[in-house]
Amino acid sequence: xxxxxxxxxxxxxxxxxxxxxxxxxxxxxxxxxxxxxxxxxxxxxxxxxxxxxxxxxxxxxxxxxxxxxxxxxxxxxxxxxxxxxxxxxxxxxxxxxxxxxxxxxxxxxxxxxxxxxxxxxxxxxxxxxxxxxxxxxxxxxxxxxxxxxxxxxxxxxxxxxxxxxxxxxxxxxxxxxxxxxxxxxxxxxxxxxxxxxxxxxxxxxxxxxxxxxxxxxxxxxxxxxxxxxxxxxxxxxxxxxxxxxxxxxxxxxxxxxxxxxxxxxxxxxxxxxxxxxxxxxxxxxxxxxxxxxxxxxxxxxxxxxxxxxxxxxxxxxxxxxxxxxxxxxxxxxxxxxxxxxxxxxxxxxxxxxxxxxxxxxxxxxxxxxxxxxxxxxxxxxxxxxxxxxxxxxxxxxxxxxxxxxxxxxxxxxxxxxxxxxxx
Numbered sequence: 064x065x066x067x068x069x070x071x072x073x074x075x076x077x078x079x080x081x082x083x084x085x086x087x088x089x090x091x092x093x094x095x096x097x098x099x100x101x102x103x104x105x106x107x108x109x110x111x112x113x114x115x116x117x118x119x120x121x122x123x124x125x126x127x128x129x130x131x132x133x134x135x136x137x138x139x140x141x142x143x144x145x146x147x148x149x150x151x152x153x154x155x156x157x158x159x160x161x162x163x164x165x166x167x168x169x170x171x172x173x174x175x176x177x178x179x180x181x182x183x184x185x186x187x188x189x190x191x192x193x194x195x196x197x198x199x200x201x202x203x204x205x206x207x208x209x210x211x212x213x214x215x216x217x218x219x220x221x222x223x224x225x226x227x228x229x230x231x232x233x234x235x236x237x238x239x240x241x242x243x244x245x246x247x248x249x250x251x252x253x254x255x256x257x258x259x260x261x262x263x264x265x266x267x268x269x270x271x272x273x274x275x276x277x278x279x280x281x282x283x284x285x286x287x288x289x290x291x292x293x294x295x296x297x298x299x300x301x302x303x304x305x306x307x308x309x310x311x312x313x314x315x316x317x318x319x320x321x322x323x324x325x326x327x328x329x330x331x332x333x334x335x336x337x338x339x340x341x342x343x344x345x346x347x348x349x350x351x352x353x354x355x356x357x358x359x360x361x362x363x364x365x366x367x368x369x370x371x372x373x374x375x376x377x378x379x380x381x382x383x384x385x386x387x388x389x390x391x392x393x394x395x396x397x398x399x400x401x402x403x404x405x406x407x408x409x410x411x412x413x414x415x416x417x418x419x420x421x422x423x424x425x426x427x428x429x430x431x432x433x434x435x436x437x438x439x440x441x442x443x444x445x446x447x448x449x450x451x452x453x454x455x456x457x458x459x460x461x462x463x464x465x466x467x468x469x470x471x472x473x474x475x476x477x478x479x480x481x482x483x484x485x486x
Contacts (some may be wrong), residue, residue: 071401073097074412077214077224078196079204079237080104083115083175084371084388085230086182090128091396093186093193097406100224101186101196102216104203104231112175112318113258113347114294114301116278118445119166119471121386124393126168129191135181136296137171142277143446148287151335157446166471172278174294174301178385204231207240209365212409226412227367228395230388235373243359250353250378252286252438253311255304255327257345261297267344269337272300278382281335283441289331289338290379302338302345303379305438306330313350322348353378355435358428363416366409370395375427380437381445381465383430390475394423397479421482426473433465445470 074097078085081103089099117125117137125132143157163169173181186196206215212224229237238245264270272279272291281289290303304327308314312326327348331339356376362369371388398415399406405415437443445467 070404070407072406074225074399074406075223076100076226076228077102077212077222078228078230079214080229080231080235080373081198081200082230082232082371083179083182083385084232084373084392085228086179086186087124087389087392088228088230088370088395089186089196090130090182090191091124091392092399093191093196094128095396095400096193097399098194099186099196100222101198102202102204102214102222103198103200106200112349113256113299114292115173115175115178115385116292116382117171117173117178117389118382118386119162119168119170120473121389122168122171124389125171127393128185128396130181130185132171132181134177134184135171135173136177136294137173138276138293138295138297140170140172140276140278140292142275143444144275144277144279145283145441145447146279146281146335148282149333149335151281151337155447159446172292172294174299177295204236204240207237207367209240209367212366225366225406225409226399226416229367229369229373230371231373233372233376235369237367238359238369238373241361241364241367241369243361245359245376246357247354247376249308249314250355250438251308252305252353253308253314254351254353254379255306255322255348256351257302257304257327257342257348259300259302259341259345261293261300263344264300264341267340269341272337272341280441280444281338283444286439287330288441289334291338300341302342303351304331304342308353311350314352316350317352318349320350322350324348353438355438356431358424358431362420362424363413366412366416368395368416368419370423375424375431377427377431377434378438379434380443381430381434383434383445383470386470387427387430390426391419391423393475394419394479397476403483418479418482422475422478430465430470433463436463 076099078101081101145155203217279291288305370391405411
């Protein structure tokens with residue numbers, strides 16, 4: 064497929080999409096020595112939402128790239144805690160106290176906006192290794208010539224690049240230009256998201272719900288589940304609230320739609336009273352439509368590829384969406400580094416994208432499937448899936464489960480080298 068040599072050139076790379084995946088990829092490829100232009104369809108490249116997980120398999124790449132992680136204001140997680148739905152009693156704890164010692168990197172929890180700002184700095188900032196990426200807003204991709212690397216935008220601009228990367232999210236235009244039609248079904252679950260400040264938690268006398276430096280769960284033995292996580296250095300508390308789609312008032316509404324406190328409380332009448340009190344004082348309540356996607360048949364064609372949610376959208380229940388996008392970004396940075404010859408010619412770029420798909424698609428697809436299983440069975444969640452003693456958290460199929468070991472022990476560089484050498 065390829066060989067390890069020094070036939071290498073600087074590539075002129077287009078990244079379609081200025082979200083977390085796009086900025087991570089720009090960071091990885093600028094560090095690899097390439098010129099990168101990020102095209103964002105909106106007039107501002109930003110993020111919405113709240114907490115986002117970054118386990119060791121993602122944090123390792125932030126550190127490798129020299130990202131200024133404190134700029135993202137993370138909370139370093141110390142535990143996973145499972146509670147009884149009604150009483151809030153602790154039913155299971157997965158201790159992460161030795162997490163950094165075991166895996167070499169911490170488990171970070173970011174606010175999406177802060178993580179985006181952190182990666183924007185590493186992508187376009189002047190103080191990092193490599194040529195700063197260029198961000199162009201108001202550039203909506205409408206067509207791509209995959210053989211020539213020519214991208215057409217709705218504003219009439221055309222741009223030619225040596226490599227085109229679609230990081231344009233779950234509604235990806237780049238994916239459409241590749242001829243991919245998503246095979247998806249609406250989930251049996253609906254989600255409402257809300258936040259509450261730690262200041263308000265203190266005011267309500269419920270400080271014990273914001274000091275554990277943990278992802279905490281209520282329920283999870285079926286569709287109903289509450290997931291709590293702290294972010295922004297512990298100043299903000301984020302809740303993802305899952306319940307049956309069939310009882311949702313407006314299951315078709317997207318993230319921009321606002322939800323009332325009354326609508327948030329409606330599905331959760333039997334919930335732990337402490338959480339109920341927090342929800343009564345929450346803000347920024349938004350719906351999240353959930354879909355189960357089957358793996359796409361291809362991820363690349365010619366000089367074009369996709370990554371992140373454009374390539375492998377997944378349910379949030381393994382907290383691996385961002386990490387898988389970071390692994391995508393890292394893979395592209397390694398493949399097109401001067402270690403390999405894949406930057407040598409257009410034909411070699413296409414061969415490099417074949418390696419990228421061979422390496423990334425099986426792993427991301429496995430996480431995608433495990434996330435779907437974990438949506439209605441918390442025992443499948445990485446961490447809890449390692450349980451061998453608590454009968455309430457016994458995974459159904461040991462052969463299918465996703466473990467913390469396989470996520471954090473994985474050697475991406477070695478996997479790429481193996482594929483390149485055909486071993």
